[in-house]
Amino acid sequence: MEIIELIKKPWPWYVAGPLIGLTVPTLLLIGNKSFGISSSLRHICAACMPANISFFKYDWKKEIWNLVFVLGVLIGGFLATTFLANPDSIVISESTISDLKALGIQDFSGLMPADIFATANILSLKGLIFFVIGGFMVGFGTRWAGGCTSGHAIMGLSNLQVPSLIATCCFMVGGFAMTHLLMPYIFKLF
Amino acid sequence: MANSQDTITYTQVEEFVCDSPNDMKKSESVLSNLKYLIVGIMFGIVFVKAEIISWFRIQEMFRLHSFHMYGVIGSAVVVGMLSVFIIKKFNIKTISGETVQFHPKKFQRGQIYGGLIFGLGWAITGACPGPLFAQIGSGFVAVLLTLLSAIAGTWVYGYFRDRLPN
Secondary structure, three states, X not given: OHHHHHHHOOOOHHXXXXXXXXXXXXXXXXXXXXXXXXXXXXXXXXXXXXOOOHHXXXXXXHHHHHHHHHHHHHHXXXXXXXXXXXXXXXXXXXXXXXXXXXXXXXXXXXXXXXXXXXXXXXXXXXXXXXXXXXXXXXXXXXXXXXXXXXXXXXXHHHOOOHHHHHHHHHHHHHHHHHHHHHHHHHHHOO | XXXXXXXXXXXXXXXXXXXXXXXXXXXXXXXXXXXXXXXXHHHHHHHHHOOOOOHHHHHHHHOOOOOHHHHHHHHHHHHHHHHHHHHHHOOOEOOXXXXXXXXXXXXXXXXXXXXXXXXXXXHHHOOOHHHHHHHXXXXXXXXXXXXXXXXXXXXXXXXXXXXXOO
């Protein structure tokens, strides 16, 4: 089965990007849905702990498609990792490897560095910074910005929205600032 | 896109503004939600196979050491733009015959402040909200904590929303 071998290799950007772009018209045409993923986090809040906050008092059941969609993303992640996994290790740019080695990352074999993402790190300072604080910034930031990479960078830019361009630029600025200005200090803590 | 306004009905800003709204007028059965599950599954597979869920790929992007992520996001935007253009131009209807709804976004200061905060979190977690779900599906159990924390962050934003500059 040559085709399966081909699928198991990492997909290049010019295959993955257009497929992700096609999600926009697919969702619009199959159900008049605007693409956006961070809204699922808001629906989870509305469903589980609305706490009488007006931001969470709405009919989340009408938006249940979004929760079904992210459940699909989770299942897709499971299927790809279980049945279509790349037999070789990930190929990372040499310059990134040497930068990260200087910060103290040692494991470059998987999609995620075990130095950070090992389950044992959950109850450590690393876990506090990379999971708890990092995750909090993702949830808080995307909602304040009114969307994430999917809602602003892909759906918003597809619809030629200037606010989405502003938001996308700010996502990038934040990422560059964390990588180049803050991360060297964060890794000194360990 | 001034001429497209003739053919597309923009919805008025109402009390509940969802950023990725369901604009379908007909109600959908539980079974019809399977469509979104399947699109989500395809999406999750692409995320893993193109290694978009990798913390390393995000690091490469922010260190300008690889074109991969720029290629993915750039080509996704081009395909999305073309699709939206075609849908508007030819007034293509949804499979249940409804007019496709688009939502103009208003500029708000939150897009700057929130965008910067999300960017900081994106570089540190190596994930935007979509890849979070795919990472969990891929067996990175620790990311469950990241997701719970992201939900908490969303909740705290909702709690303080009226006191934040929007």
